[in-house]
Amino acid sequence: MLTPQWLDQLRSRTALSALIGRSVRLQKAGREHRACCPFHNENSPSFYVNDEKGFYHCFGCGAHGDAIRWMTDHQGLAFMDAVKELAAEAGMDVPAPDPQMARAAEKRDSLHDVMAAAQAWFKASLSGAEGAAARAYLATRGFDAHTVQRFGFGYAPEGRQALKEALSRFPEPMLIEAGLRIAVEERDPYDRFRGRLMLPIEDARGRVIAFGGRILTKGKTDAPKYLNSPDTPLFDKGRTLYNLHRAAPAARQSGRIVVVEGYMDVIALAAAGIADAVAPLGTALTEHQIEMLWRHVETPTLCFDGDTAGQRAAMRAITRALPLLRPAHSLRIVRLPEGLDPDDLIKQRGSRAMEDILGEAKSLVEVLWEAERDAVPLNTPEDKAGLKARLMAHVETIQHPDIAGLYRRELQDRYSEFAFPRRENRWQQGGAQGGGGNFQPRQNQRGSGKWNGKPSPAPSSPESIERLNTRFAGAGTRDALSAAIIAGLIRWPAQLARHAEALARTPGLDPRFETLVDCCGAADALETEVLATILRDNGLVQPKAAEYAGLRFGFLIPETSEEQAAAELAQAIDLLVERPVLEAALAKATARFESELSDSAFAEQQRLLKRKLEFDSRLRQMATRHAS
Numbered sequence: 001m002l003t004p005q006w007l008d009q010l011r012s013r014t015a016l017s018a019l020i021g022r023s024v025r026l027q028k029a030g031r032e033h034r035a036c037c038p039f040h041n042e043n044s045p046s047f048y049v050n051d052e053k054g055f056y057h058c059f060g061c062g063a064h065g066d067a068i069r070w071m072t073d074h075q076g077l078a079f080m081d082a083v084k085e086l087a088a089e090a091g092m093d094v095p096a097p098d099p100q101m102a103r104a105a106e107k108r109d110s111l112h113d114v115m116a117a118a119q120a121w122f123k124a125s126l127s128g129a130e131g132a133a134a135r136a137y138l139a140t141r142g143f144d145a146h147t148v149q150r151f152g153f154g155y156a157p158e159g160r161q162a163l164k165e166a167l168s169r170f171p172e173p174m175l176i177e178a179g180l181r182i183a184v185e186e187r188d189p190y191d192r193f194r195g196r197l198m199l200p201i202e203d204a205r206g207r208v209i210a211f212g213g214r215i216l217t218k219g220k221t222d223a224p225k226y227l228n229s230p231d232t233p234l235f236d237k238g239r240t241l242y243n244l245h246r247a248a249p250a251a252r253q254s255g256r257i258v259v260v261e262g263y264m265d266v267i268a269l270a271a272a273g274i275a276d277a278v279a280p281l282g283t284a285l286t287e288h289q290i291e292m293l294w295r296h297v298e299t300p301t302l303c304f305d306g307d308t309a310g311q312r313a314a315m316r317a318i319t320r321a322l323p324l325l326r327p328a329h330s331l332r333i334v335r336l337p338e339g340l341d342p343d344d345l346i347k348q349r350g351s352r353a354m355e356d357i358l359g360e361a362k363s364l365v366e367v368l369w370e371a372e373r374d375a376v377p378l379n380t381p382e383d384k385a386g387l388k389a390r391l392m393a394h395v396e397t398i399q400h401p402d403i404a405g406l407y408r409r410e411l412q413d414r415y416s417e418f419a420f421p422r423r424e425n426r427w428q429q430g431g432a433q434g435g436g437g438n439f440q441p442r443q444n445q446r447g448s449g450k451w452n453g454k455p456s457p458a459p460s461s462p463e464s465i466e467r468l469n470t471r472f473a474g475a476g477t478r479d480a481l482s483a484a485i486i487a488g489l490i491r492w493p494a495q496l497a498r499h500a501e502a503l504a505r506t507p508g509l510d511p512r513f514e515t516l517v518d519c520c521g522a523a524d525a526l527e528t529e530v531l532a533t534i535l536r537d538n539g540l541v542q543p544k545a546a547e548y549a550g551l552r553f554g555f556l557i558p559e560t561s562e563e564q565a566a567a568e569l570a571q572a573i574d575l576l577v578e579r580p581v582l583e584a585a586l587a588k589a590t591a592r593f594e595s596e597l598s599d600s601a602f603a604e605q606q607r608l609l610k611r612k613l614e615f616d617s618r619l620r621q622m623a624t625r626h627a628s
Contacts, residue, residue, distance in 0.1 A: 003095075004173040004176070006095065007083075010083065010092060011067055013091075014054075014067040016051050016056065016067050016070070017033045017049045019071075019086075020056060020074075021033070023075075026049060029048070031050070032049060032050050032051075033048070033051075034046075034048050034049070035047050035049075037060055039073075040058070046058055046059040046295065047060075048288075053231075059204075062205045066233055067086055068082050068086065069233070071085065111174065111177060111232070112207055112208075112209075114167070114180070115200075115207070115208040115209060115210075116207075117170070118167060118178070118180055118208075119152060119211075121154075121166045122154025122156055123154040126155040137214075137216055138197070141264075141343070142347065144271070147270065150270075151200075154197075156191070156193035156196045156213060158194050159191070163175070164189075172189060175189075176189060177233065178232055179231075179235065180211075193227065195216060196214055198211055198212070199214075199263060201240065201242055201263075201281065203234075204244060204245050209234040210232070210234065210237075212229075212263055213227045213228075215227070228281055237280075237281045239289070239292075241281075242263045242281055243266045243270075244278050246275065247266075247275065247277055248296050250276040251296050256297060258278070258301050258358060259277070259285065259300055259301065261280075261305060261310070265279060265303075265341060266279045268343035269354070272346045272354065274351065274355070278293075284313060285317045285321075287320055287324060290320065290331075291324070299330050300332070301331075301332045301358060302317055302332070302333045302334070303334045303342065304335050305336055306338040307338060307339065310336070311335070315371055318333075318367065318371075318394075319397070322364075322394060323397050325398055325399075325403050326403070327400070327402070327403070332361035332362065333364065333367045334358055334361045336357065342354060345357070365411065368391075368394060369414050372390050372394075381581045382585050384419045385578060387419075388412075388415050391415060392411070395407050395408045408571075409570065412570060420502045481548075481579075482510040482512075482576065483510075484548035485572050485576055487547075488553065488555040488572070489516055489531075490516075490528055490535075491528055492562065492566065493527060495565075498566075499569075500517045502577050504517050506576070511540065512535060515534060515540060516535075519531070553568055553572060554568040568622070572622060575615070575618065578615065579615065582611060583612075585608055586605070586611075590605055592604070
């Protein structure tokens with residue numbers, strides 16, 4: 001007789017991708033292989049082969065199995081013929097079967113038959129006397145008879161051997177393989193589900209592949225509230241979405257799929273008329289589940305409870321989705337009012353309130369920004385710099401270059417608006433003169449004269465001009481990066497207003513920045529020549545190429561487009577703004593280490609030194625990107 005142990009050894013010696021690759025063209029996809037499904041017609045790959053788990057799975061039609069099932073379902077072999085062929089290739093001897101046992105093996109029921117029989121028994125148990133507690137619980141949830149019937153509720157009676165006795169026609173190894181019984185060393189196997197309200201979990205074809213059970217006895221404090229089947233040849237929880245076979249047709253009508261946290265939430269929504277809901281099964285949303293959702297709608301809506309756990313679940317989903325983002329495919333996210341799950345909300349406020357909240361779903365980038373902004377207090381410059389570092393770390397995980405660039409710009413804009421609040425506009429628009437606008441700045445912070453299109457009074461002597469031009473040089477702030485950015489802003493005047501607030505809030509910058517910021521209110525009307533004149537009239541000089549020799553920023557290269565120049569100029573300004581914060585933090589950490597000589601002080605200094613090296617590396621990469 002073929003024991004489960006022998007069959008497991010056969011499977012472990014068979015390279016599933018090599019076996020399937022003989023008749024299906026597979027492509028490597030991370031740790032897996034993928035292809036267009038050989039069991040149904042499709043244009044994009046949804047068939048995956050996992051050698052580590054020894055399973056293949058199609059997200060489109062639900063085909064799932066191991067090496068033996070591949071030989072029977074795809075190659076058309078009988079069970080024993082499939083086993084013999086695989087054993088010959090693996091160099092294993094097939095145990096000589098008893099003729100009677102061999103005939104039984106040929107006729108044996110499949111795992112699907114086992115699961116269907118278990119489901120029928122659970123449903124019958126719910127209707128019997130022993131199912132009274134389960135029926136009472138369903139009544140407290142407000143589920144009507146139609147909902148109970150539609151979703152197939154059942155009951156697993158108490159007793160460690162009850163299911164085995166009810167399904168005695170199936171051999172013990174098959175019940176264990178199906179996840180219905182648990183085998184332990186030196187003890188008799190026992191039923192996995194006992195004293196629980198049962199719910200079938202079905203595949204894309206509507207076949208039962210697993211179960212979920214909710215405990216009903218409050219005294220069992222050590223037992224989990226919800227218990228799901230383990231992974232089996234039929235069931236992989238990371239590749240299964242509860243209720244997808246019902247939600248997919250509804251989604252084609254609504255153009256929406258709602259992902260909630262648990263299967264009881266799905267049923268509560270369905271009972272309220274929201275039929276396009278699914279749920280993961282005991283795990284955070286996986287990459288495979290996200291891809292499954294995208295095959296039905298481009299922007300699924302994730303709905304999380306309004307507590308701390310719900311926020312953590314949202315961030316886990318976001319971090320898994322970011323590397324997968326592609327054009328037109330993303331996620332929208334809803335957080336329910338704190339303390340409420342979908343069932344609570346519907347009972348208190350009605351299904352219309354749930355629909356209203358779903359209609360207010362936020363974009364992925366908005367939720368990412370809010371979650372990181374609110375993650376920790378932001379009281380110091382270092383705290384705010386940490387926020388930016390976390391946001392940019394998320395952006396780095398996005399694989400699609402266009403989406404990564406757009407996310408970087410969007411998050412940088414939000415960060416600048418938050419970290420550098422708008423100050424009072426010092427510009428007042430005057431009346432038209434000579435057909436053109438006349439912008440007049442209020443007195444600037446240095447106390448210099450106003451600029452109204454006419455030259456300001458010249459400094460009284462050459463010596464005063466020299467003092468103005470060298471005042472900042474001795475402080476070390478007039479470096480190549482500053483000069484390059486000033487030259488870029490003069491070349492692209494329309495970018496001044498975009499970055500004025502960030503520059504105004506950054507201490508110790510080249511004074512030429514302050515002069516340019518002073519006239520940013522007129523940026524739309526200004527041109528390169530006008531900005532150069534403003535600098536000169538204020539006793540400052542326009543940057544010469546020698547000041548930033550060796551730097552090849554895109555915004556300084558003549559053939560660069562305006563869009564590309566704007567993006568690269570924004571990145572350079574981000575570095576300029578970040579530098580003083582980083583240097584101040586490093587100086588503070590170094591002083592602390594020199595005074596304390598403690599391990600924590602040393603660790604903090606080394607962490608900031610590493611960040612400084614990373615900063616310098618980013619600057620070098622930007623500045624040499626366009627070098628020939």
